[in-house]
Amino acid sequence: MEFRVTCFSNETEKLINEFPLSGVPLSKMQSLFGRPSEDPMYYCYPIDEEKAAFFQRFFGIEFNFDQYCYFLEQYV
Template identity: 40%
Template sequence: MSIRTHKPLVQRVVRWYAKYGSDLVGEKVLNNVNLPNLQNLFRVESNNPMYDCYPIKSFEQKNYIEKTFSFKLNTQAYDYFIECDAI
């Protein structure tokens, strides 16, 4: 008898929150995410599937998200995070 394993179906999402308080302001689903690129960008190990929440803090992270996903981040007004949802 063999045990089959599978990767969970997930989607990566950028969510942004009010800088003062914790109100969710918006979200954008990211399509065609290259996980190894995200792992490198957020400095996580290659065996980490990045199911947690990761703050977008550095210029490099912000620039990558904006260019790769055609999405402008207003870091003066909001706090941004890469999150993962099961689908």
């Protein structure tokens, strides 16, 4: 199971970019997003500015919330 951050245009709602996140344990994402340990996190989870700090620090993802919205998604 892998996670990715997806980036969508606020104006057109089109997918702009995807950032794969390798090696991130499910338990870390559950903790970051306040999900219970039994939640497999199959849905999309909005990334706000507070959560973005984690992804910027550990993965170097630059966020621009004025132009884009971001989500955490899981893919297999």
